[in-house]
Amino acid sequence: MTQTFVVEAEPRVAQGTGASRRLRRTGKIPAIIYGGNDGPQNITISHNELLKQLKIEAFYAHILTIELEGKQVQAVLKDLQRHPVRDEVYHADFQRVVADQLLRKSVPLHFVGEDVTPGVKLGGGMIEHFINEVEIECFPGDLPEFIEVDVSKLALGEVIHLADLALPKGVTLLELKHDNNIGVVSCHLTKVGKVDEEADEAEGEAAEGEGDDK
Template sequence: MRAPSCLVAGAGFIYRRVIVKTNFVVNAEARTLQGTGASRRLRRTGKVPAIIYGGKDAAVSVSLDHNELWNHLKTEAFYSHILTLKLNGADQQVVLKDMMRHPVKDTILHLDLQRVLADVLLRMHVPLHFTGSEVAPGVKVGGGIVEHHLNQVEVECLPKDLPEFIEVDLSKLELNDIVHLSQLKLSAGVELVQLKHDNDQSVAALHLPRAAAAEEVAAAPVAADVPAANQKAPVAAAAAPAKKDAKKK
C-alpha cells in the first residue's frame, strides 16, 4: 500500500509531501578521477559527482545516478531524512548536507553527504508544516492573513529522533498574534539550535492586510486641537541692545 501524500510547490520542484516515513535508498559508485574536467565528463553520462564525509572514516568521492536522485528530490522528506547509501556492497547512513544546481537548467551538479553515527548529535534543517490557518479566528472573523516568517528550522538531535517536519498549528491565532520558536511543539530529544543561542525568532504572524490596516488608521478619530490658552507662546528672541554712537569731541 502506498503512503498517503499531498503535493506542494517549492524550489523548482512539485514536492510530494509524504505523511509517513519513507526509506530512501541512494546507489553510489566510487570514483577516482577528480577535478573540473572529470566532473564535466561524468555529468555527460548522466551521473552526479558527490562526496561522503564525516563519521570515523575518511572522505570518499562517489558518483550518483542523476535520474534516481532527481526523483528522490521531488519528495520533501528526502531533504531531512536519514538516507541509506549503498556503496561497494555495504550500506551507510547519511544525510544530505549541501547541493549545487545548474543556475539555468536546474540540474544537479554536486552533492555533499554526511555520515551519521547513532550516538552523535546531528544538526539538520527541517521544514515547517503550517496547519489550521483557514479556521483561525483572526482569519475567519477578523479578516486577517497569515504571514510565514520561516519555512524551516535547524534542529539538533540524535539520528533516531530526527523529524521529517515540524507542525505549526495556527488554528487558535487571533489578530496580531505571533508564533515564536519557543512555542513550537517538538518531539522528545529534539532541540532548536536558535533557542540554544537565545534567539526566539518569529515563525508566523496573523495581521490585517496592508490596505485594511491603512484604512483602519485613516478612520481613527483625530485628536482635538489643544486650546489656545494652553499653548505655550513662542519665546521671542531677545533683541541685542543697539550700540550708541560715540559722541564726537
C-alpha cells in the same frame, strides 16, 4: 519515518572540473560522503535518480541509505549545488550518521490550522511565515521529517516564536541554544485592512473637527 530512500553510488577516482564535466555528460554527478567514524569519500550518483528523489520533501530530512561497494551506509543530505537556471544538480554532499552521535539538520515547518485562524476568520488579517525551516540537533533515531506549527488559535497581532513550538522528543532548536527566539509566523492586517482602518480613523477625526467648529 515510514519512507525508505536508497541512493546507489560508486567510488569516484578522477577529480577536477574536467573530470566532473565528463561525468555529468554520462548522466552522473560527483558527490561526497563524510563524517561519522570514517574519512571523506568521493562518489558518483545518478543525476536523474537523484532529481526524482529531490521532488519528495521527506528526502531532505530523512536518514538515507547509500549503497556503496556492496555496503549500506546511513547518511543525510547536507548540501546541494544546483544550476542557477536549469533543473540540474552539479554536486551533492552527504553526511554519515552514527546512532550515538548528535546530528544537526535543517527540517521543514508544516503550518496547520490556517483555515480556522481567528485572526483571519474574525479579524480580517492574514498569515505571514517568517521562516519555512529550522535547524535542529538530535540523535539520528529522533530525526523528524518536519515540525508542525499550529496556528489555529492565532489572533490578530499575535506572533508564534521558536520557543512556542511543540518539538518532538529529543529535538533541540539550535537558534534557541543561542538565545535567538525569532518569530516563526504571525497574523496581521492586510494592506487593504490597514488602509481601511486608517481611513476610518481619518473620518473620525474629521467628524470631530466639524463638531468643534459648530
